[in-house]
Structures are given as C-alpha cells and as structure tokens.
Amino acid sequence: MGTLMEDVIDWGGEIFGREHMETIKACVQCGKCTGVCPSGRITALRTRKIFQMVQQDMREEIYNSPELWFCSTCYTCYERCPKGVKTTDLIRVIRNVASKDGYMHLQHKMVSLYVIKTGHTVPVNLDVAHMREELSKNVYPIDAIAPTVQRIPGIADKAGYPELADKPEQMEQLRTIFKETGHAKFVGFNWDKMDLDVSDEEMEAAGLKKKA
Amino acid sequence: MGEYLGTYAYFLGCITPNRYPGIEAATKKIFKEFGVETKEMEGAACCPAPGAFGSLDLHTWLPIAARNIAIAEEMDLEIYVTCNGCYGSLQEADHLMKEHPKVKEEANRILGKIGREYKGTSKINHSIVLFHDLIGLDRIKERVKIPMDGVNVAEHYGCHFLKPSEVRGQGSSETPHQIKDLVEAVGAKAVDYKDMLMCCGAGGGVRSYDAYTSLDWTRQKIVNAMNVGADCMVHPCAFCHLQLDRGQSEIAKALGVTNMLPIIFFSQFIGLAMGFNEKEVGLDIQKTKIPDKIRDKFNSG
Ligand code: SF4
Numbered sequence: 356m357g358t359l360m361e362d363v364i365d366w367g368g369e370i371f372g373r374e375h376m377e378t379i380k381a382c383v384q385c386g387k388c389t390g391v392c393p394s395g396r397i398t399a400l401r402t403r404k405i406f407q408m409v410q411q412d413m414r415e416e417i418y419n420s421p422e423l424w425f426c427s428t429c430y431t432c433y434e435r436c437p438k439g440v441k442t443t444d445l446i447r448v449i450r451n452v453a454s455k456d457g458y459m460h461l462q463h464k465m466v467s468l469y470v471i472k473t474g475h476t477v478p479v480n481l482d483v484a485h486m487r488e489e490l491s492k493n494v495y496p497i498d499a500i501a502p503t504v505q506r507i508p509g510i511a512d513k514a515g516y517p518e519l520a521d522k523p524e525q526m527e528q529l530r531t532i533f534k535e536t537g538h539a540k541f542v543g544f545n546w547d548k549m550d551l552d553v554s555d556e557e558m559e560a561a562g563l564k565k566k567a
Numbered sequence: 568m569g570e571y572l573g574t575y576a577y578f579l580g581c582i583t584p585n586r587y588p589g590i591e592a593a594t595k596k597i598f599k600e601f602g603v604e605t606k607e608m609e610g611a612a613c614c615p616a617p618g619a620f621g622s623l624d625l626h627t628w629l630p631i632a633a634r635n636i637a638i639a640e641e642m643d644l645e646i647y648v649t650c651n652g653c654y655g656s657l658q659e660a661d662h663l664m665k666e667h668p669k670v671k672e673e674a675n676r677i678l679g680k681i682g683r684e685y686k687g688t689s690k691i692n693h694s695i696v697l698f699h700d701l702i703g704l705d706r707i708k709e710r711v712k713i714p715m716d717g718v719n720v721a722e723h724y725g726c727h728f729l730k731p732s733e734v735r736g737q738g739s740s741e742t743p744h745q746i747k748d749l750v751e752a753v754g755a756k757a758v759d760y761k762d763m764l765m766c767c768g769a770g771g772g773v774r775s776y777d778a779y780t781s782l783d784w785t786r787q788k789i790v791n792a793m794n795v796g797a798d799c800m801v802h803p804c805a806f807c808h809l810q811l812d813r814g815q816s817e818i819a820k821a822l823g824v825t826n827m828l829p830i831i832f833f834s835q836f837i838g839l840a841m842g843f844n845e846k847e848v849g850l851d852i853q854k855t856k857i858p859d860k861i862r863d864k865f866n867s868g
C-alpha cells in the first residue's frame with residue numbers, strides 16, 4: 356500500500372486521468388472551498404481539511420471521519436477553486452478508496468444492494484404501479500411498470516400485468532458487470548443469500564430495517 | 568400537434584418512473600404536443616447515481632452507465648433525461664470515454680462479456696435543453712392558453728445539470744438562465760432568492776447517510792424561496808423533486824406546519840400554461856399541490 360495520495364491518484368486516474376487527480380497537489384489550503392460549501396454551514400465538513408488530510412497521509416483519520424460523507428457533490432467548490440483542484444471528483448475518489456478498504460457505511464451499502472438485486476436504487480412497487488395506471492388514463496399512456504430492469508420477481512403478476520414481467524437476462528447483464536468489476540465482493544454481497552453479509556443487529560445499529 | 572422535430576430515447580432512471588411517474592407521463596405528453604417523439608429504452612438500469620453510487624465505486628459506475636448509453640446507440644437514437652442525476656452520470660461517462668481511450672477500452676472489455684458495445688454515437692440531452700433549444704421559446708409562447716402572469720417562480724437548477732461546467736457545457740453555472748427563460752416564456756416571473764444556486768441537500772449519498780442533516784439543508788432552501796414571496800419552485804430534476812416535494816412534507820410534519828411551497832417539474836409547469844389542468848399533467852398525485860394562484864386561473868377560465 357502506498358500513500359493515500361498515491362492510492363487516490365491511481366484509482367481515480369483510471370477514470371478521470373491522472374492529471375485530473377494530481378491537481379490535489381496544487382491545493383494551497385486557501386479555504387475558499389470551505390467558504391462556499393453549503394454542507395459546511397450545517398455540518399462539520401471542512402472541505403479544505405479533507406485535502407490537507409490527504410496531503411499529510413492521514414489515512415486512518417480520514418477513513419474514520421463522518422464529515423467525508425457530508426459532501427452532496429454539488430460541485431460549488433469545484434467551480435470556484437482558484438487553483439483548479441478537481442475537488443468534488445477527488446472527494447468521490449477518496450470515498451471510493453475508503454470504501455474499497457472496508458470503510459463503507461451500511462446506508463451506502465444499501466444503495467448497492469438495491470442496484471445488484473433489482474437494477475434500480477429505487478425500484479418500482481405496487482403503489483407506484485397503480486399510480487402509473489391512473490396517469491396512463493389522465494395524462495399520457497405509460498406502462499404500469501416501466502420497461503427498465505425492475506427485477507422484482509412476481510410484481511407484474513401482483514399488479515395485474517403479467518405481460519410486463521421483467522426480462523431476467525437484463526438483470527443478468529448487470530450482475531455480470533458487478534462480478535467482473537469485483538463490486539459485489541467490495542460491498543459484501545453474498546450471491547447465495549442474494550443479500551448483504553450483515554446481521555440484523557448491524558442493520559438496526561445503523562437505523563435501518565431489513566427489507567430488501 | 569406541432570411539426571415533427573425528432574425521436575429520442577427516454578432514459579428513465581429510477582426516481583422518475585418509480586416515484587414520480589407524473590414527470591414521465593407529462594414530459595412525454597408535452598414533448599408530443601411539440602412534435603418530439605419518445606421511444607422506451609428496454610432493459611435500461613439505474614444510471615447509476617453520480618454522487619451516491621459514484622462515491623462508492625466509480626469503476627463499476629462507469630460500465631453500468633456505458634451499458635445504458637449502449638442501449639440507445641443500438642436504437643440509433645439520442646437520449647433525453649428528466650433527472651440531473653441521470654444527466655450527470657450518462658453525460659459524464661460519455662465525456663470520460665470520449666476523452667480517455669483507455670477508459671472506453673476498459674468499459675468495452677466489460678460490455679463485451681454481455682454482448683454490448685459503447686461507441687459514443689448517442690448524444691445525452693437534458694430534456695430542459697430540448698425544450699429550450701430544440702422546441703424553442705417562440706413555439707412555446709405560441710401554445711400558451713393560460714398565461715402564468717402574476718405567478719412568482721423560484722428557480723431551482725440543481726447541481727449536476729450545470730456543474731462541472733467544463734464538462735456539462737451548459738454555460739455559466741453562476742448565472743444560469745434556462746428555467747428563467749422557460750417560465751417567463753409562459754408569462755410567469757422568476758424571482759431571485761437567497762442562495763438560489765444552493766443544492767437541494769439530497770445528493771452524494773447525504774440523504775441516505777443522514778436524513779436529518781439533509782432535510783435541514785432543504786428546509787433552508789425552501790424558506791429562502793418563501794421569504795421572497797415565491798408561489799412555487801420550478802426545476803428540471805426528478806431526484807431534487809423527491810427531496811423538495813416528499814422531503815418537504817417530512818419537514819412540515821416534523822415542524823408541525825401546514826404551509827408548503829409547491830414544487831413543479833418544468834415540463835408540467837409548461838403543460839399548465841398550455842391549458843392542461845393539474846390532473847392532466849399528473850400534478851395531483853404529489854405531496855405539494857399547485858399554487859392557488861394557478862388553480863384560480865383554471866377555475867375562472
Ligand atoms: S479552494 Fe482549492 S486551493 Fe483553496 S483550499 Fe480548497 S481545494 Fe485547496
């Protein structure tokens with residue numbers, strides 16, 4: 356394992372190009388990013404400090420700081436940094452590296468869980484199917500279940516539209532991607548259980564109900 | 568029906584079809600009114616969210632976005648979206664694969680395993696840009712039946728439609744004009760308010776991480792708009808809509824207040840001005856309702 360900065364440049368470099376990530380070296384700690392940050396007004400996030408912590412290789416501290424996860428990726432600081440530091444993209448990559456090293460919050464693993472299981476972060480449900488039925492009459496024809504991945508076995512039957520059942524091969528394509536990139540392992544997804552490898556107690560501690 | 572202006576693949580994402588399908592039905596309807604045809608993208612997935620999913624694993628985010636774009640390429644159509652998150656992901660992935668041949672190569676190595684390929688031939692359009700530039704303000708003005716004069720609109724652009732501006736290419740992220748132009752074309756007045764460009768507070772996984780913080784952020788935005796006498800907020804993003812509409816109802820409940828700021832997706836707002844009532848543009852099924860000022864126009868007309 357190299358320094359945190361090297362990890363950030365390597366991981367993010369393969370997506371954004373290394374020069375994009377290396378802009379972190381140009382950060383002069385002026386604090387403008389912190390000054391314009393809407394999150395920083397109500398949370399402990401100090402954007403400038405995030406980059407300082409990377410520059411000083413404070414891996415443990417940054418992985419354990421809740422502030423890292425209070426950035427809404429609004430790109431205000433990105434637009435305004437006087438030194439051209441690609442701030443928001445760096446924050447996303449720092450979070451990737453933390454996640455990869457096992458510092459991923461359960462709330463965020465749930466985002467992955469839904470996509471791996473259903474193809475959507477927010478999948479369809481019966482209420483929505485009925486809402487869509489109404490809209491189809493009142494506004495414009497749309498199917499009760501949109502023809503996207505929507506891997507929720509049985510829902511088309513329950514909604515009364517068996518012909519709108521999902522095509523499992525679409526979900527298979529996505530799962531192939533998850534396996535190929537190693538993402539499923541990364542979040543602790545168990546293919547046999549088709550669920551995260553977490554206990555109900557851990558779910559409760561994070562304020563989550565087990566429902567997926 | 569207007570003259571035929573083209574056919575586009577509609578990338579739906581998650582929030583639009585699965586939480587606010589009124590946005591989907593109304594956008595298709597109003598597009599059709601102006602001669603823009605829509606085709607469905609069969610088997611499209613989550614974009615996946617640029618902030619939330621992108622914060623976890625960009626190396627998986629990219630091939631999933633590439634697969635989504637490939638579906639439209641197979642249809643030989645350009646894409647339109649009704650969510651800034653979808654726009655952010657697809658437009659950014661497209662940009663990165665065009666900028667960096669190696670990124671495209673790696674995405675295609677993975678897509679090869681599922682029999683697909685990203686070529687870079689389908690432009691990713693935000694629906695608001697098609698309304699503004701393809702349909703154009705003049706055609707919209709011609710179709711106004713119920714002018715929105717007297718209605719004060721707080722613009723909310725959201726983040727990923729405009730920023731990063733060097734990638735999005737939608738002009739200045741400090742002085743955006745698209746919503747203002749559209750609402751003024753149908754007779755309403757865009758009113759400036761404190762921190763107009765502030766994020767809705769839901770992005771980047773903040774809402775799932777800490778709902779309280781996220782809603783407190785949203786509350787500030789809504790209060791700022793109410794303080795200048797806005798009658799409603801008009802925006803181009805299904806994800807912001809979830810936060811501003813449903814999130815606002817959670818805030819109102821927690822604070823014990825009943826007064827809420829109506830939140831309206833831009834195509835539904837234009838639909839109202841074209842004389843379709845709230846039910847006919849699918850605004851009757853959301854938490855916040857249309858402003859009384861607009862309802863009165865329908866009742867007196
Ligand atoms: S604005 Fe730019 S240079 Fe200044 S502290 Fe933030 S990232 Fe560093």
Ligand code: SF4
Pocket residue numbers: 388391392393394395402425426427428429430431432433442443
């Ligand atoms: S992108 Fe994140 S760190 Fe930058 S201003 Fe927005 S919330 Fe703050």
